[in-house]
Amino acid sequence: MITNPKITIHSKKTANSKNPFLILLTREGVGVSLILILMFLFLAVSAPNFLTVGNLSNLLVQSLFVMLVAFGTMFVLSTGGIDLSVGSVLGLAGGVTGWLMMNGLNMWIAILAGLFVGALIGAINGLIITKLGVSAFLVTFAMLYIARGVLYLLTKDEPIRNFVTPEFAFLAQGKVLGIPMPVLITLVIFLLLYFIFKSTSYGRLIIAAGSNTEAARLSGVSTDRIKISVYALSGLLAAVAGILLTSRLTSVQPSMGSEYELEAIAAAVIGGTSLFGGKASVVGVAIGALILGLVSNGLDLLSVNQFYRLIITGLIIITAVAIERYLAAKS
């Protein structure tokens, strides 16, 4: 038998990255955290009202809706897919919940129905993509229109309102121990997803399927099932965001959630998710969403026209991806 005495089995260091600074930067989420901290410091110095509890809490809550959607987008992207339907799903799930409550249904049943609609649309996306072999871009692009159309039918072109009970409003407007409810809900979901992604076989198999679908399938991974499940998860998370947003806004506009799919992709990409699959980070995506929120909040405080937000967001995406490319080429 061949023996190989020189193996240092449990050391995390790989042979091809030597510069300790580089290793630190390529660690999960460190690069984006740096951008976040720099922006934070900049605003703390230049915007007088930035460092107030009210503003920071507001900023945080504003970021959560995109963050929740972006978590789902991250799971989809890491299998090498894409989900463009989440903005419409967010609106439709919120709309279904509101509409059912407006028609006198129990709040919890209405919420479950909203979540179910989100997961169902996601699962349908996944089924069409895997079983019929249509590209994810096309399927979810079509679903973007269909879900939005259904919401228009539901609202009959009028916003859904006058359904909000105090309990329902509490979901997004209440506080527990001084912490806003949406923050708590998102924190629980974040921790859960982090655990799933890092420490369960499901997370491992998602990365395997995204990194090389055929090789994973030949190794016995049910790649179709994995892919269907990430689209369902993406729909479910969009629905969570939609229901929370409905609670916060106390009404459902037919256009609710438009363009969230793009914001979510932006947050995921800034957070180091690869569009080709096989690489993603839950922490990175959370930071990505916070960065997007910070841009918007900062421009408000500095009384700069919000139109700049789009330009700055675009520049941040390019910078984040360029840095990642550079670091990947280095290692």
Add this chain to the structure above:
Amino acid sequence: MAVEDDHVLISLTGITKEFPGVKALENVSLDVRKGEVLALVGENGAGKSTLIKILSGLYHKDNGEIRVRGKSVEIQDARHAQELGISTIFQEPTLAPHLTAVENVYLGREIYHSYFGGTVKILNEKEMYQETEKLYRNFFSTVEDLKRPVIELGALKNRVIEIAKALSVKASVVIMDEPTAALAEHEREVLFDFIRALKEQGVSVIYVSHHLKELFLLADRFHVMRDGKHIATVSADETDIDQLVSMMVGREISNFIAKETVPIGEESLRVIGLNQPGVLKNINFHIKKGEIVGIAGLAGSGRTETVRAVVGADRISSGAVEVDGKPFRIQSPRDAIRAGIGLLPENRKLHGALIEMSVSNNITLASIKRVLSKKFVLKKKAELDIASDYVQRLGIKTPTVHQKVRFLSGGNQQKVILAKWLFTKPKVLIFDEPTIGIDVGAKVEVYNLMAEFVRGGGGILMVSSDLPELMGLSDRIYVMHKGEFVHEFSRDEATEENIMYYASGGHQ
């Protein structure tokens, strides 16, 4: 050197190249004579590819001298190398798939009609076509398919187009890296004829390949490398495979393929009436415990399709699989794993390993349930221990089990894939081209690991285009022709001639 200077096109002296932590080339000298085929041989990591990358301008040497036609030069980049008359055809095809042969040959150097003093340029397709045609007539004496997209043309014609492209920039030295990798047996011979035609026209070829046997059909001289050093240069008439192999590995490999006698047990795998419309016709075979069973056949005869069908990678229209006498319904590779069958595919990087994932993640992938607690939580410590154990037992050369598989050599990648299957505790392993692109030393290690598996009561089905390998290892050999098993040989009956007779349809 005893050779007259005007016969030497390129001469390298004392070339050294260092990468962080590795001396890739150490004081290497080489000369290429006009109109010869110089075979560059050595194990993976011997420095062959570094050397050809220096010659093609992709790397810069640290030290030493390069002379082209007697003149000392510093090769700046790929374009400069071409200007010096050195063109390289890499192992991976570099043609633009949807362009035609002519467009590919002239890619980046298109010929134009100029109008209005050069302000308007229009492609001169006629001249490019005629020039390409002339080139084909000169060298290959056939002109076909110059106007079809190359993607429709098949591996051989693609290779020929790449050669034409090299020649069209007036290359006097063409470097070829494993040019026959994707070719079928009879296509190889056509390619060899073309290469001989180049020689006759005074073009020199540096030919890099692991296929020693194939090289003897072509090479004038062998340039043997090992561990970044030049070991020897020998004329083809004065050496043989055994001598080359021992120079390459630095030790005598006696019994290059040693067949162990293992007691043959009960039937392990039986495949009955496998059909796949248009591809496979009524395939029946069996493997016993302790047996290595080979499948021979030409490229396209359905060997890979057979093994993929057995593990449920592709749909079949009918057929049954029994393992240890029990029937199993196999509709996906997952079902195959449950039945105790694992496939090591032909294309390691695309289908075998997940090269962007770590060694340990690869090893546990196919049996991830065995490293879970509470049905879904990964036991990471246990996983690393298991991976480390396989790394030790199989002699996988990797700095750590966290290393991405992409950074391992072909032989070590194959061992990682084997470790993955061994961890599923299989009863039958199927190897599709087990040692393709693997260097000699690692080949022997893979053979030993295969022998160890059958010694433990496993059964092996093996597809190989390397007939000496197939005959050396197999207890029985099935021969395929056009999607059917046409003959079965016992170990003693099989010769290269009678295998080829059936494989090429000679019985019909």
